[in-house]
Every structure is written in C-alpha cells, then in structure tokens.
Amino acid sequence: MYWNKTFECMDREHLHELQSQRLVDTVKRVYFNVPYYRDKMQSVGLEPGDIKGVEDIAKLPFTIKQDLRDTYPYGMFAVPLSEVIRIHASSGTTGKPTVVGYTRKDIDTWAELVARVLTGVGAGRNSVVQVAYGYGLFTGGLGLHYGTERMGATVIPISGGNTRRQVMFMQDLGTTVLACTPSYALYIAETMEELGIKKEDLKLQAGIFGAEPWSDNMRKELEQRLGIKAIDIYGLSEVMGPGVACECLEQDGLHVFEDHFIPEVIDPDTGEVLPPGSIGELVITTITKEGLPVVRYRTRDITSLNFEPCACGRTHVRMSKVLGRTDDMLIIRGVNVFPSQIEHVLMNIGGTQPQYQLVVDRVNNLDELEVWVEIDDKLFSDEVRRLEDLENRITREIQNTLGINVTVKLVEPKTIARGDGKAKRVIDKRNI
Amino acid sequence: MFVKQVSVFLENKLGRLATVTKILGDNGIDISAMALADTTNFGILRMIVNNPDKAVSVLKEAGFTVSTTDVLAVEVDDRPGGLSAVLEVLQDNGISIEYAYSFIKRAGDKAFILFRVENPDRAVDLLKNTGIRVLEEKEVYAL
Numbered sequence: 106m107y108w109n110k111t112f113e114c115m116d117r118e119h120l121h122e123l124q125s126q127r128l129v130d131t132v133k134r135v136y137f138n139v140p141y142y143r144d145k146m147q148s149v150g151l152e153p154g155d156i157k158g159v160e161d162i163a164k165l166p167f168t169i170k171q172d173l174r175d176t177y178p179y180g181m182f183a184v185p186l187s188e189v190i191r192i193h194a195s196s197g198t199t200g201k202p203t204v205v206g207y208t209r210k211d212i213d214t215w216a217e218l219v220a221r222v223l224t225g226v227g228a229g230r231n232s233v234v235q236v237a238y239g240y241g242l243f244t245g246g247l248g249l250h251y252g253t254e255r256m257g258a259t260v261i262p263i264s265g266g267n268t269r270r271q272v273m274f275m276q277d278l279g280t281t282v283l284a285c286t287p288s289y290a291l292y293i294a295e296t297m298e299e300l301g302i303k304k305e306d307l308k309l310q311a312g313i314f315g316a317e318p319w320s321d322n323m324r325k326e327l328e329q330r331l332g333i334k335a336i337d338i339y340g341l342s343e344v345m346g347p348g349v350a351c352e353c354l355e356q357d358g359l360h361v362f363e364d365h366f367i368p369e370v371i372d373p374d375t376g377e378v379l380p381p382g383s384i385g386e387l388v389i390t391t392i393t394k395e396g397l398p399v400v401r402y403r404t405r406d407i408t409s410l411n412f413e414p415c416a417c418g419r420t421h422v423r424m425s426k427v428l429g430r431t432d433d434m435l436i437i438r439g440v441n442v443f444p445s446q447i448e449h450v451l452m453n454i455g456g457t458q459p460q461y462q463l464v465v466d467r468v469n470n471l472d473e474l475e476v477w478v479e480i481d482d483k484l485f486s487d488e489v490r491r492l493e494d495l496e497n498r499i500t501r502e503i504q505n506t507l508g509i510n511v512t513v514k515l516v517e518p519k520t521i522a523r524g525d526g527k528a529k530r531v532i533d534k535r536n537i
Numbered sequence: 538m539f540v541k542q543v544s545v546f547l548e549n550k551l552g553r554l555a556t557v558t559k560i561l562g563d564n565g566i567d568i569s570a571m572a573l574a575d576t577t578n579f580g581i582l583r584m585i586v587n588n589p590d591k592a593v594s595v596l597k598e599a600g601f602t603v604s605t606t607d608v609l610a611v612e613v614d615d616r617p618g619g620l621s622a623v624l625e626v627l628q629d630n631g632i633s634i635e636y637a638y639s640f641i642k643r644a645g646d647k648a649f650i651l652f653r654v655e656n657p658d659r660a661v662d663l664l665k666n667t668g669i670r671v672l673e674e675k676e677v678y679a680l
C-alpha cells in the first residue's frame with residue numbers, strides 16, 4: 106500500500122541522484138536568500154558551488170535551534186512573506202518561541218507525506234481519521250488534518266481534550282484511525298474502560314502516535330488495549346512537522362522520506378558523521394522546503410539509521426525509534442549512555458517502570474555508574490533470594506545494553522528526590 | 538490455618554528498623570515475632586503482628602514497601618531436638634522451607650516456630666497427620 110510508489114520505492118541510485126540535485130538547489134537558495142546561512146558558509150570558506158552532491162553534505166555547517174531564536178521571527182525564511190501562507194510555532198520553555206513558515210508548496214508536500222503515512226498503515230478513502238492532536242500553532246493537528254484530506258479519507262478534527270467525547274465519536278462515527286500522542290491514546294483507552302466500552306465495540310484499526318518518545322512496551326499495551334496497529338510517526342516543526350519519518354506496517358524502524366529530507370547521524374560531541382547503524386544525534390537537511398529550509402539541523406534526538414532493505418518494499422532509510430535526547434546523554438568511560446536505555450531494561454523486567462536514578466561518580470580516575478531502583482510492590486518479595494536475583498538480573502541486563510559495569514542498588518520508595526512530581530534521573534558527581 | 542506475616546523492604550541504613558517499630562507502636566500494634574534477613578545492601582523485615590492489615594496500611598502511608606505472606610505457626614517442644622520432628626516431616630515429603638524464625642514469646646515448655654514453605658496447604662495436612670500442632674491466627678495473636 107503506497108501513496109506514491111515512484112518516490113517511496115525509488116531505487117537507491119536514483120534516489121541518491123535526486124537528493125544531490127535537490128541539495129545543490131537548496132544550498133543555492135539559502136546562500137542567496139538567507140544572509141544568516143550565507144554568513145555561516147562564508148565563515149568556513151564555503152561557496153554554493155562547493156556542494157556538488159550528497160557526498161559533500163558534511164562540509165556544511167550545522168544549524169541549531171538557537172539559530173532560529175537568534176533570527177526570530179523571520180530571519181531564516183528563504184522567501185518573502187508574500188509567499189508564506191502559514192505559520193506554526195513551537196513553544197519555547199525559555200524566551201521566545203521558534204517560528205516556522207510554509208509556502209503553498211510546503212503545505213502541499215507536507216500533506217503528501219502524511220498521505221503516504223496514512224496509506225502506509227492501511228488507511229484508504231473509506232477510512233475515518235480522528236485527529237486528536239492539538240490544532241493551532243502546534244504542527245500535530247493541522248499536519249495530520251491536511252494529509253487526511255489529501256488522501257481522501259474522512260477527517261474528524263476533534264483536537265485534544267474532552268476524552269469522553271473522543272470515545273463517543275470513536276464509537277458513533279466509526280473511527281478507523283486515531284492520531285494523537287501515545288500518552289493521550291493510553292488515557293483514551295483508560296476512559297474507554299471506565300465507560301465500559303470494549304475495543305470490539307470500535308472499528309479502530311490503527312493509531313498514529315508521535316510528538317513524544319514512547320517504548321515498545323507502550324506499543325504492546327496500546328495495541329492490546331485498543332485492538333490496533335500502533336504506528337510511530339516522527340517530525341519536528343523546525344523541519345516540517347509530523348511526517349518527516351514514519352513506520353510502515355513492519356514496525357521495524359521509521360522510514361525517513363528521503364526524497365524530501367537527508368538524514369545523518371552524528372556524534373553529538375564531535376559533530377563527526379557516524380557510520381550506518383551507530384547511535385547518535387539525528388541531523389536533518391530539508392531538500393525541497395521553500396519557506397524555511399534547514400541545512401544540517403541538529404534535532405537533539407538520538408537514533409540510528411538502517412539502510413537495509415525493508416520487507417514493505419520502500420527503499421527509504423529507516424531510523425530507529427527515538428532513544429532519547431542529547432540533552433540527557435551521559436558519557437561514562439567514553440561510552441554514550443542514555444537514561445532511556447536503562448528505563449527500557451527496567452520496563453522489560455518489571456512490566457512497569459519503577460522510579461530509578463543514575464548516580465555517576467569518578468573514583469580513582471575511573472567513572473562509576475550506580476543505578477538506584479526503588480522497590481515498589483510489584484518488584485518486592487519477602488524472599489532474599491528473589492530480590493538478589495532481581496538485583497543481579499537488572500545488573501546483567503544493563504551491562505549487556507550499555508557495555509559498561511554498573512552497580513545496582515535497590516532502595517526504599519521515595520528515596521529518589523522528586524522535584525515537581527518528576528524524579529531527577531541523573532546525578533553526576535564528577536568534577537571534570 | 539495460616540498466619541499473615543507482614544514483610545517490609547528496608548535499606549541497610551541506620552535507624553530504619555527503629556522507624557518501623559516506632560510506627561507500629563504509635564499505632565498500638567503489637568509485634569509477637571520478628572526476623573530481619575539482610576544482605577550487604579538491603580534487608581527484609583518479617584513480622585507477626587496482632588493487626589496485620591492496619592500494620593500494612595500505616596507502613597505504606599509512611600512510604601515503606603510492604604507485602605503480606607501466609608506462613609505456618611507450628612508448636613514444638615522447647616527441648617533439644619524439638620524442631621527436628623517438624624523438619625523431618627517437611628523434608629520427607631519434599632516440601633522446601635523458604636525460611637523459618639521463632640517467636641519472641643514462649644508458653645511453658647513449648648516454643649513456636651514460623652515457617653514459610655513452598656506448599657503451605659499440604660504442609661499443614663502433613664504436620665497435623667503427624668500430630669504436630671499448627672496454630673490458628675487468633676491463637677497466635679493471643680500468645
């Protein structure tokens with residue numbers, strides 16, 4: 106089930122050619138239309154002619170979120186405002202938000218990519234898509250909305266909130282696809298249970314969940330409770346919005362729509378491009394965007410790229426589910442460690458996620474990692490042997506995942522300090 | 538036939554045991570048997586109290602991880618070899634003992650031992666058939 110087979114299944118050689126042409130064109134456009142990019146390129150002695158194809162991409166400087174803040178609001182737009190037909194903005198926790206602009210063609214491309222996503226999960230013209238992402242400055246609602254209209258399914262633009270009404274519409278209007286954040290989907294499932302509505306009472310087939318990282322365990326839970334295929338969609342407003350990448354029904358990585366974006370994975374410390382399969386920070390270059398093209402935008406999301414062919418027939422590279430944010434990354438004995446990796450291990454062992462904390466220290470010039478795990482009712486046993494087994498199992502599985510030694514410490518509940526309800530995940534005592 | 542044991546997870550930190558006994562004391566709960574099993578890192582406190590449900594709720598409220606387990610309270614003669622009769626019955630019938638500990642109080646020439654076994658129902662039957670007394674919950678609290 107493809108929306109645009111020509112591009113989704115294009116052989117990699119042609120795809121590479123197409124990407125090169127589009128990259129060369131993008132670099133020219135930003136160089137001549139965006140002073141900020143021109144200055145950046147000139148400062149490293151680059152001219153547009155130096156970029157002849159995808160293989161030259163690493164010569165280009167990175168773009169970071171701060172660049173968009175520094176040029177707030179329109180400084181990085183590559184077209185005059187007369188060409189911009191829509192604005193979205195991402196909330197800034199500190200200071201000004203990041204403003205992004207779209208031309209008519211950008212909106213068109215976005216709708217096409219979301220249409221690919223929906224078709225890929227088995228939706229068609231008879232499908233009913235309930236968009237429970239927020240509508241407004243956030244890209245989720247309108248992004249899914251335009252894509253649904255493009256592919257000809259029926260869209261219910263219900264937006265987020267009023268969960269009982271969500272459930273009522275799902276049942277009465279025969280919703281087949283639910284689009285929202287995974288945590289909201291879980292909340293909808295709980296509300297359904299409260300209302301005594303079973304998954305068999307619904308026509309739901311698929312859920313398109315994104316805008317926050319979620320685990321495979323959460324996927325299992327959502328699939329089981331809602332009776333659906335739960336599909337991960339990826340995107341960020343600086344690049345476009347949801348639909349930059351999405352899982353196919355194989356659910357083994359998210360295809361990045363490479364005819365519009367070039368993904369790279371870099372070492373977040375050195376900026377060096379990593380070989381395929383390595384875990385690092387995702388960097389994206391848009392190659393068709395007009396309003397706000399971004400060159401080597403550092404997403405801060407941690408993933409890896411898999412160039413192996415996919416069973417679905419699409420040729421586009423797959424990124425792994427996002428493993429975490431670079432902001433959370435720790436370097437312990439030279440190894441990159443993400444709290445989400447440990448979270449994943451604990452989730453697999455306990456079924457639910459216990460409170461945990463990573464304590465990093467440097468003893469005799471050597472980094473040491475302690476993992477504190479609060480013993481809740483689910484993990485507790487009145488037999489010493491079982492708790493010791495648990496301790497050993499957690500230790501072993503974390504060591505297997507990270508490849509470094511850890512000390513696991515079982516602690517009493519509420520041992521781990523919580524600031525405004527959220528436990529502090531990392532305590533780094535090293536003075537480097 | 539079983540006695541409800543209250544188990545509490547404790548970190549090996551100074552004063553944690555005292556905190557538990559104080560909470561129970563403040564709430565008028567009597568402890569009639571207690572054992573602490575510990576490793577270098579943590580401990581499990583096992584107790585028989587006269588109001589297990591209340592003990593669980595007050596300890597949970599204080600932030601402890603608590604569970605209850607059914608254990609057997611068995612009467613043995615308070616003399617050398619008194620315990621071995623019980624152990625033999627269980628052993629001969631292939632019932633493994635997870636752990637055992639004794640009461641704080643004694644009554645005359647009898648002692649009482651608490652057992653956590655793998656198959657409590659069967660253990661009770663076997664012990665009774667051998668003429669060994671297994672105490673009811675209310676008898677235990679009355680001790």
Ligand SMILES: [Zn+2]
Nearest residue numbers: 353415417419
């Ligand atoms: Zn695929």
